[in-house]
Amino acid sequence: MSLSTRLLPVFLWTLISVWKFSTGLVGRLGGAVDMPCLYKPLSYDLEKLLVYWQKGNPNSSDLMVIQLHNGQITDTYQNYQGRVYMDPTMMLEGNFTLHLKDLSLNDSGNYKCIIMLNTPVIQMLNQIYTELEVAAPFSIPVVTHPVEGQLKYGQEVTLTCTSYGGKHQPMIIWLNSSEGSELIVDQKLNSMELSSGTLNVTSTVTLNITAPLNVTCIIRTPEENVTSQQCKLFVLILCKEWNYGEMR
Structure with missing residues (x-):
């Protein structure tokens, strides 16, 4: 029987299987994650096993991530080459955990580990399902303004809040942190999507300063609130010199 014929049940099973999940993991953009897949006690030689890690693809057949066949690991599949690993020593103990590094937003999704006994009639030994979410938190926002030192009473000042790294369009809220109240201001919002799929966001507001203000x-x-450090605005209040002779 040819190899393609022997592997046909695997791909047929892939097409007709229903995804179910036993583990949910959250990884950080650019970081790494371990997705567990165990079959213990392992009573077979690795040469007798077929082990597949696949990623679900709702638009076509599942994507191959890494596989063990005839005791050899193949980890050169598109999008995963150089980023996936199964420890050969741990595999001898029935541990087929997938190590995935340099996480991108596209790595989010549903993964399946399939362990089979490679006999004339292929025997399913275990199936492990993992749902992976790659989180991309925004950086701590930074508030800047072009004016140095104290402001004059009634002076207008333009403040800019900048943050980067998130994957969802955020709300940007300005607070009077001295009182804990929201500033009712007109703001100009700008966002730029990078090639990584993350966003750079900027909000600009103009305030008329009539008292010291911490902003x-x-x-x-929906996933987070990230707050900047306080921007302290000081006001130089000039007192009018009255001419009492003119007031008589």
């Missing part, structure tokens, strides 16, 4: 900027998404 913070909050980047808000």
Whole structure:
């Protein structure tokens, strides 16, 4: 029987299987994650096993991530080459955990580990399902303004809040942090999507300063609130010199 014929049940199983999940993991953009897949006690030689890690693809057949066949690991599949690893020593103990590094937003999705006994009639030994989410938190926002030193009473000042790295368009909220109240201001919002799929966001507001003010900027998404350090605005109040002779 040819290899293609022997592997046909694997791909047929892939097409008709229903995804179910036993593990949910969250990784950080650019970081690494370990997705467990165990079959213990392992009573077979590795040469007798077929082990596949696949990623679900709703638009076509599942994507191959890494495989063990005839005791040899193949890890050169598109999008995963150089980023995936299974420890040969741990595999001898029935541990086929997938190590995935340099996480990108495209790595989010549903993964499946399939362990089979490679006999004339292929025997399913275990199936492990993992749902992976790659998180991309925004950086701590930074508030800047072009004016140095004290401001004059009634002076207008333009503040800019900048943050980067998130994957969802955020709300940007300006606070009077001295009182804990939201500033009611018109803001100009700008966002730029990078090739990584993450966003750079900027909010600009103009305030008329009539009293000392501590301002913070909050980047808000459904997953997080990230707050800047306080921007302290000091006002130089000039007192009018009255001419009492003129007041008589």
